[in-house]
Amino acid sequence: MFPQAVTIAGSDSGGGAGIQADIKTFQERRVFGMSAITAITAQNTKGVQAIHPVPIDILEAQLDALNDDFAISAVKTGMLVDEAHIASVISRLQRFDWGPLIVDPVMIAKGGARLVSNEAIATIRENLLPLATIVTPNIPEAEVIAEMSIESTAQIKKAAKRIQLLGVKTVIIKGGHSEDKAESRDYVLDGENEFWLEAKRVKTKQTHGTGCTFSACITAELAKGASTEYAIQTAKKFITSAISQPLNIGHGNGPTNHWAHRKESQE
Template sequence: MANEFPETLTIAGTDSGGGAGVMADLKTMQEREVFGTAVVVAVTAQNTLGVQDFMAVPQHLIDEQFASLAADFNIRACKTGMLADAEHVHDVVVNLKENNFGPLTVDPVMIAKGGAALLADDAVTTVRDELVPLADVLTPNLPEAERLTGLTIESSDEMVKAALALQDLGAKNIVIKGGHEATPDEASDFVLMADGRSFWLTAPRIDTVRTHGTGDTLSSCITAELAKGQDYETAIRISKDFVTAAIENTIPVGHGHGPLNHWAYGQGGAQ
């Protein structure tokens, strides 16, 4: 029968360089054996050296994309990524409230790997007040967690405090990514579950510039696993392993912050 296969949705911007955004999301979803769909919120001119330009999609076309998907697909899990500005964040929130697309993973994308701003300053408040409370899983990196909470995060204890503050904003399960932390040997993410349980996910820090799209890949892998029926903790743990493999088994693409190797996890034998 139609729509029995796990279907997912990414709501984000494109990356013409193929390493992040909608492109990374769909590659990840395909590798995790779910069918990915997309609502494109913005289009970027982008490569591994940076973001040269971007333009937000007209809101009426975003609405039409949501309506088109809702009319034909049975989406079991969804995620958000780059949402451009306050008006587009609000429009996405309205559409998410009108449509049941399953558990929502929010990747609060604010700054590209090369430093370019991907979210207007006035949109941070809209993300915090309107989008974060809808999140079943919230996956900020350290700078994003600081922007959303107003806290300074320079230690493990401060990561824990920030996760609690993000839960107070309404998000259920929190994954604070520690890749920006200054520790030389390990990259540790702090996970706070909706039921109060918490744990750390630690992997060896890999000396590489090929980490473009890491956050998109993590959040889209979580989305794929949730669509297949995995519980939240299992989905998060699988996604950490998926991203680690994708960074460890690098591919030589581009001259700057290169992309991940999205097929590495399966090639390594891990499932």
């Protein structure tokens, strides 16, 4: 049966992040993608102008419709809006057999502002992460989840262990926000195994939707039955290609190039 995956997240009218980035990534990885939209946003490469949460009954109707008809083998979450929406998603995920759950904890905007309330963060920590197979925070998000500051490699490892103790098996702390100017290094704690994902850092502002795309690629590979490590390594290569071959669209932080990997595979 053709692999099928779901993204539960917000819609990005600019097409670079959220649901749109996830579906593009699923398609590029040869996985049939579906979605349950948590919020409609008005945004472009310059920023977010407006957010309209989808009514919870409509969110639940989307999830129920997907479960009623499709053979879903992996699911990811992105922007979950608030405590009520998160609780609704959790209630459905507890009932559905949708395979591995990848949580991209969209909590912190690029400028540093929190996107969700303290109550919502607590719900993610206490109720969503115990259901998750993989969680993919960047450093600011890992600081919030682990409830500690991160300024060194040792603290990255300590934070990952704290997050893992919340019930999620695999923690990936992304290094895009680190001060390392030469490399982008992501720390992976998979069960008791640990390793680093390393790639040359690309000097660019064409990075809108990188977190969404990275976690979506992991989701797609797991939907196809890949091992956790293979899925993570593939996602690192995919997002590195997407960043290093920019489209230069828009006047702000432009989107990544979701089909860049095709050119590399042909070379």
